Amino acid sequence: MIGAADLAVLFVWGTAVGVDLVTGPQVMIARPLVAGAVAGWLLGDPGTGLLLGVLFELFQYDVLPVGASRYPEYGPATVAAVAAAHGVSGPAGLALGALVGLATGVAGGASLGIVRRLNTAAVRAAAPRLESGDPRTLARLHAAGVARDGARAAAVTALGLGLAALARTLVAGTLAPSALALAAAAAGGAALAAAMNGTLRLVGRGPDVRWLAAGVVAGTLLVWLR
Amino acid sequence: MTPPLGATFLRLFGVQASWNYDRMIGIGVGLAEEPLLRELGRAEGDAVYRAAVGRGAGFFNSHPYLAGLAVGATARAEYDHVPPEQIERLRAALCGPLGSLGDRLVWAGWLPFVSGLAVAAAVLGAGPAAVVGFLVVYNAGHVGLRWWALRAGWDHGMRVAAALHAPALQRAARLTAPAMAFAAGLALPAGGAALSGVEPVWARAVFIGVTVAGLGVLSWLRTMVDGARLGLAATALALVVGGLLW
Numbered sequence: 001m002i003g004a005a006d007l008a009v010l011f012v013w014g015t016a017v018g019v020d021l022v023t024g025p026q027v028m029i030a031r032p033l034v035a036g037a038v039a040g041w042l043l044g045d046p047g048t049g050l051l052l053g054v055l056f057e058l059f060q061y062d063v064l065p066v067g068a069s070r071y072p073e074y075g076p077a078t079v080a081a082v083a084a085a086h087g088v089s090g091p092a093g094l095a096l097g098a099l100v101g102l103a104t105g106v107a108g109g110a111s112l113g114i115v116r117r118l119n120t121a122a123v124r125a126a127a128p129r130l131e132s133g134d135p136r137t138l139a140r141l142h143a144a145g146v147a148r149d150g151a152r153a154a155a156v157t158a159l160g161l162g163l164a165a166l167a168r169t170l171v172a173g174t175l176a177p178s179a180l181a182l183a184a185a186a187a188g189g190a191a192l193a194a195a196m197n198g199t200l201r202l203v204g205r206g207p208d209v210r211w212l213a214a215g216v217v218a219g220t221l222l223v224w225l226r
Numbered sequence: 227m228t229p230p231l232g233a234t235f236l237r238l239f240g241v242q243a244s245w246n247y248d249r250m251i252g253i254g255v256g257l258a259e260e261p262l263l264r265e266l267g268r269a270e271g272d273a274v275y276r277a278a279v280g281r282g283a284g285f286f287n288s289h290p291y292l293a294g295l296a297v298g299a300t301a302r303a304e305y306d307h308v309p310p311e312q313i314e315r316l317r318a319a320l321c322g323p324l325g326s327l328g329d330r331l332v333w334a335g336w337l338p339f340v341s342g343l344a345v346a347a348a349v350l351g352a353g354p355a356a357v358v359g360f361l362v363v364y365n366a367g368h369v370g371l372r373w374w375a376l377r378a379g380w381d382h383g384m385r386v387a388a389a390l391h392a393p394a395l396q397r398a399a400r401l402t403a404p405a406m407a408f409a410a411g412l413a414l415p416a417g418g419a420a421l422s423g424v425e426p427v428w429a430r431a432v433f434i435g436v437t438v439a440g441l442g443v444l445s446w447l448r449t450m451v452d453g454a455r456l457g458l459a460a461t462a463l464a465l466v467v468g469g470l471l472w
Contacts, residue, residue, distance in 0.1 A: 022242050022243075022245060023240060023242060023243040024239045024240035024241070024242065024243060025239035025240065026239065026242075026290060026291075026368070027361065027364075027365050027368070028337070028360070028361065028364055028365070028368075029361075031341060031360070033341065033344055033345060033348065033356075033357055033360065034357055034360065034361060037348075037354055037357040038357075041354065046353070046354055050348055050353065050354065050357075051420060051421075051424065053348075053357070054345055054348065054349060054417050054420050054421065055417075055421060057341060057345055057413075057417070058345075058413075058417045058421075059453045059454060059457060060341075061338065061341075061410070061413075061453075062444070062452060062453035062454075063452075063453075064329075064333055064334065065333060066325075066329050066333065071452070072452065072453075072454035074454075090424055091424050091425045091426070091429065094421070094424055094425075095461065095464075095465070098457065098461050099458075099461050099462070099465070102454050102457045102458040102461065103458060105454050106454050106455065106458065109454070116245055116246060116247060117247070119244050119245060119246035120246040120247045120248055122244075122246075123244070123246045123248050123249060123253060124248060130253075130256075130280065130283050131280050132276060132280060133275070133276030133277055133278070133279035133280030133281075133283075134276070134279075135260050135276075135279055138253060138256050138257050138260065138279065138283055139257060141244050141253050142240070142243055142244045142253055142254060142257045144244070145243040145244030145245070145246075145253070146240065146243045146244075149243065171465070174469075175465065175468060175469055175472075176468070176469075176472035178426075178468060178471070178472045179464075179465060179467075179468025179469050179471065179472050180465075180468065181425055181426055181429045181468075182429060182432060182464045182465075182467065182468040182471075183461050183464040183465045183468060184421075184424070184425055184429065185422070185425050185429035185430065185432035185433040185436065185464070186432060186433075186436050186460040186461050186463065186464035187421075187457055187460065187461045187464075188418075188421035188422055188425070188433050188436075189432065189433045189434065189435065189436025189437040189440060189460065190436055190437075190440045190453065190456050190457035190460045190461070191417070191421060191453070191457060192414065192417065192418045192421070192433075192437045192440075193436065193437045193438075193439075193440025193441040193443075193444060193453070193456065194440070194444065194452075194453025194454075194456065194457065195410075195413070195414060195417060195453075196414060196437070196441050197440075197441055197444040197445060197448075197453065198453070199338075199407075199410040199411075199414065202334050202338065202406065202407075202410070203403075203406075203407045203410070207404075208403050208404050208406075208407040209407070211404040211405075211407035211408040211411065212407040212408070212410065212411045213411065214408055214411060215342075215407060215408040215409060215410060215411015215412045215413075215414075216411040216412075216414055216415060217411075218408075218411070218412055219346060219411060219412040219413065219414060219415040219416050220415040222346070222350055222412070222415075222416070223349075223350070223415050223416055223419040226350055226351065
């Protein structure tokens with residue numbers, strides 16, 4: 001059980017992480033590895049935070065945030081995932097975290113589109129004043145954009161933390177450990193598949209494939225030697 | 227005359243805050259350019275200042291870290307009394323190159339490179355220190371690129387294309403792709419080992435099976451399925467099957 005104070009801190013952290021993704025300052029606290037590690041540290045559970053950070057960082061490799069593309073939002077999702085997995089040891093925690101985080105990530109991605117449409121409507125309404133070069137209109141529109149994204153990030157984080165509480169009550173208590181281990185294996189496998197897919201798309205079929213292969217060999221050796 | 231770049235530099239960190247389908251990041255670019263134009267207004271009057279602010283808030287799209295290049299260049303062009311239609315053409319001409327260069331250099335290069343190293347380091351024993359290292363190293367490049375872009379834009383004005391051909395930038399663009407590939411290669415087995423390491427031995431066969439099948443699904447159905455939906459479907463299906471089996 002996570003106390004109200006911890007929930008409040010996670011809510012603030014998740015909101016900050018959500019705002020960092022697009023609005024700014026884009027210092028990459030929105031990356032799952034960072035969002036998860038800090039969420040785990042805030043709960044006094046750094047191992048869980050780091051593990052779920054790695055899980056969602058692998059999912060993130062499948063995302064290339066160019067132009068108006070639509071993509072899942074994994075920052076607040078990872079914070080919610082850590083909340084779901086906190087105190088649930090082993091594969092069960094990974095399964096709960098993956099389930100909550102992936103659902104939150106899809107919802108977060110959809111919410112980005114809503115904010116973009118609201119921004120578009122506001123800009124259209126203010127078009128004549130913008131054309132006249134009114135700096136106050138410019139500042140107001142921009143501040144409204146920040147506020148909209150802040151509200152969006154807060155709503156996504158709240159949804160994720162709510163889902164985490166629900167999953168801990170409904171899923172963790174009713175399913176056998178083996179069923180949760182199966183789900184953890186499925187989530188981990190999907191994350192690795194997403195990471196491989198995204199990496200292969202980035203690397204392409206050119207000469208950099210050799211560097212990718214060298215990295216895989218070196219990484220495998222390092223894991224084996226650990 | 228060189229107006230202070232500090233306020234513009236800080237505003238560039240939020241250049242995407244009012245992202246919209248009509249002007250993309252144009253509002254953010256206009257807001258970032260506005261402090262640079264104040265001195266112009268004081269010297270040449272409110273009408274000149276407002277006309278320049280209005281132009282600055284028009285349609286613009288680029289990689290957010292390189293938007294400063296356009297901000298600096300167009301503000302400098304306003305000071306140099308370049309005709310408005312030429313400034314509009316400069317903005318339009320910069321969208322494509324700044325977008326593709328930034329995507330290649332940052333989203334497909336520097337970010338996955340540092341992230342890959344951080345994942346591998348975190349799994350191989352560095353733990354939370356890898357996360358701190360990621361933030362420090364990534365943002366050294368990030369903040370440095372933003373500052374370089376603004377400075378280069380202001381220095382070059384209408385000749386800003388020359389800045390895009392700077393040898394250091396070209397070398398960085400060449401080096402990030404293989405470096406990213408190698409770091410991502412390190413992260414894949416490290417990440418896989420971390421995730422499969424917490425599972426019982428029998429579940430590792432499921433892990434491998436889902437990885438192989440998932441890669442096939444994502445490759446063949448790339449327009450319909452993304453990683454999140456694949457993960458959600460696989461996890462939910464496994465919970466249902468597990469609930470029925472045990």
